[in-house]
Amino acid sequence: MSKDLSLFIGQLLRNPREISAVVPSSRALAMAMAAPLGPGIGPVAEFGPGTGRITREILARGVSPRDLVLYEMNGAFCERLRQTFPAVRVVNRPAQDAARDFAGRLGAVVSGLPLLSIPEPVQRDILAAAFKALAPGGIFIQFTYGPKPPVAQEVRQALGISALPGPRVWHNLPPARVYIYRRAAENIAAM
Structure with missing residues (x-):
């Protein structure tokens, strides 16, 4: 068993409410999450990186x-x-702190947080902080195991x-889908 998997399972058994998956994300999912990124994207924050896949x-x-910070x-x-x-840079703080730390400077937020299992008010706080931290044109990348977008329609x-x-x-257990979130006005302007 790899060190990462051993750590992941140990934390799952110790803190089942903190860990929402039964195994770490697959490399295929990690690649799909990172696909929209590149060297010119600017600073990037990752929310809930777990073991770092x-x-x-x-x-x-x-x-x-130096352009990556992990919450x-x-x-x-x-x-x-x-x-x-x-x-x-690794910070042992909540994702909501990104709004204060970056205030409109991030090119992207990549989130491994279990948004479907997070209460809607907290979900709203996390997304609001992410979009305060994102620069104009910045993107929020999230995956879900569910059949619909992981951010509730009301929150969007x-x-x-x-x-x-x-x-x-x-090629993930369970299969997943990646979503990219943008400010709605920026999507309309891009059309």
Whole structure:
């Protein structure tokens, strides 16, 4: 068993309410999440990086380690992330802090948070913070195991954001779908 899987399962057993998946994301899902990124995207925040599977792919897409910050609430995951990615900034704070830390400067937010299992008011707070942190034209990338977008319609309307379905990833347990969120006005302007 890999060190990452061992850590993941250990944290799942110790803190089942903090860990929403039964296994880490597959490499195929991580690649799909990182696909919209590249070296010119600017600063990127990852929400809920866990053991760093998606982090690896973000860096593989050319995002500089100095342009990547990881928001992780689980202390054991933070320690592993700091060891694995020493040039990447890892913060043991909630995703909502990104609004204060970046205020309109992020090119993208990549989220591994279990939005479907997060209460709607908290979901709204996380998305509001992400879009306050994002620069104009910035994107919020999220995956879901469910059949519909992971951000509730009410939250999307209240925040003025729209969902664009991305690829379905069959090589993941369970299969997942990637969504890209933008400010709705920016989607209309791009048409």
